[in-house]
Amino acid sequence: MMESNENILEVENLKINFKTYAGTVKAIRDVSFNLKKGETLAIVGESGSGKTVTTRSIMGLLANNAVVEGGTVMFHDQDVLKMTEKQLQDLRGAKIAQIFQDPMTSLDPTMRIGRQIAEPLMVHKGMSKAKAMAQALDMMKLVGITNAENRINDYPHQFSGGMRQRIVIAIALINYPEILIADEPTTALDVTIQAQILDLMRELQNKISTSIIFITHDLGVVAGMADRVAVMYAGKIVEYGTVDEIFYNPKHPYTWGLLSSMPTLETNGDELPSIPGTPPDLLDPPTGDAFAPRNSYALKIDTEKEPPFFKVSDTHYAATWLLHPDAPKVTPPVQIVARQKQFAEMQKKLAAEKLSHPVEEEEERQ
Amino acid sequence: MDYHNAKKVLEVSHLKQYFNVGKKDEVKAVDDISFDIYEGETFGLVGESGSGKTTAGRAIIHLYTPTSGSIKFHGDEVVGMKDKTKMKQFRRDMQMIFQDPYASLNPRMKVRDIIAEGIDINHLAKSKEDRDKRVAELLETVGLNRDHGSRYPHEFSGGQRQRIGIARALAVEPKFIIADEPISALDVSIQAQVVNLLKQLQKERHLTYLFIAHDLSMVKYISDRIGVLHYGRMLEVGTSDEVYNHPLHDYTRSLLSAVPIPDPEYERTRTQIGYDPKYEQGDKARKLVEIAEHHWVQASPDEIPMYQERAKKEGLKVL
Structure with missing residues (x-):
């Protein structure tokens, strides 16, 4: 993948509240992350954890009752949160584009699809209709719509779910955006179609080197798509790292729970490890670690004080008191121990390959 | 599982479920499928959307009248069953858990009455006290609080609602449950809870499940045997280990x-x-x-x- 170290987007201490009739919902509680050029960052978490709200703030698409309590979203040295509506309109669909979850409802049912794909070109680049339609046709071919010439004047209902999602992707990518936000783009699709769409996204990313923020709750999809992963829980990022670090060396008990509660095709046995309870009510977030009530590894301090981020490696951080030097040693669930073993093997192999180069010492905190 | 001595609970043979029969837009949603389900097992039905898995489930529980074919439950032919008492018993013995926990509970009924509806229809409770006691026990069985009965569905989360749906199915002491994508609408951390509950109930109450889903890893995990549907036809049937590994x-x-x-x-x-x-x-x-x-x-x-x-x-x- 075409990665670089240049940060294209920096989100810093973002806090977003929603005013509702029942009170103030603290949906995003101090979230910071960055996105590098050409990489895919996956944000995982369950519904209500704040993944969608985070990305909506990047697009300037927050609902009317949302209040940004603090923080910045810097895109090329400009704070998106402070942009005027006019500036935001120039941003959306041109530099930052989004693919939504449901391809059935994100297309205009009364507009021919060629016109829908060409529209961003006409709006943002002032292109003539004929020229825009020609590019739209090329884009349709690129995203794999068969028989594109004949189908350019069809309406969305004439396409299957997978084809509609291809159209949505075509619309999002027609302006070669710098950032593509994909919010559960394959959740509504069948596995075989999902695999096709994911392949298509990877292929297009290589072609136009866009950065992708991929939101999903499906860890299988994350494993195949992401360069880096951020795990969100109750409006906060609780752990982030490279995809290997999160899947093979997770440190936060919530990540442990997520990874071990997903059966793989190899899983057998009587009981599936599950995370007990339900996510907290963000009208009144608990003091201390919000995950503590569901966490069988919770320490006393978890109910009193929120854990800061502890460094695991240069790229891997986790907000859990278990990483504090004074914390008692705990053994993660068996599934996680197995993953960690795999990680250790991989590290060894990597180290052996690097032997001829100056050795970069990776901190071992087991 | 020893399939030589196992008792067949459900025998589906040459089941066809067509829609718009004889018209130009005839759909062969289920086209001649046959399979058996043995007592105490979980049979997983997998396939993509449009493969006919939900239609098959609905035809089996007789929400649709099959176009042709035979469905035998405990040896009795269900298709065209005329005997009202037998039909009522069948309706009681076979229950369904639906996919969408938001759409499958009547928002204007209290949870207690949702769960007790089957008890009332089948006259299972001797008195009001007995009815309340049964509901309270059911709520506890599915991991809810006994005083949740006086609340309305909107006061519950998706996972809790699915538990209510399970309690409703259990209320009439069924022998066979069709679970149509029971966890697809739930969050990952909640899915495992509901799957564990279903497994535990199966053990305690000797239930037989027809588990319909598109999440292949979850189906593999919960099922003893699996049938793969495509375009309304059954392409492969076998133990879940064998179908997945070979x-x-x-x-x-x-x-x-x-x-x-x-x-x-x-x-x-x-x-x-x-x-x-x-x-x-x-x-x-x-x-x-x-x-x-x-x-x-x-x-x-x-x-x-x-x-x-x-x-x-x-x-x-x-x-």
């Missing part, structure tokens, strides 16, 4: 190769198998043939040797 039909192979696995190493090296429907289309007459023991594949007579060859390569004991 799939014989091209479609099953392609479907399994598309399942994303939460393992980045695996994902990097994964190769997806494309699907060429040549062994499914055309006008050859095909039926399920037992290739290896308890492992059935849809094949025409001239395709049988090919599947036997495949089974040999997979190290299966060919019949």
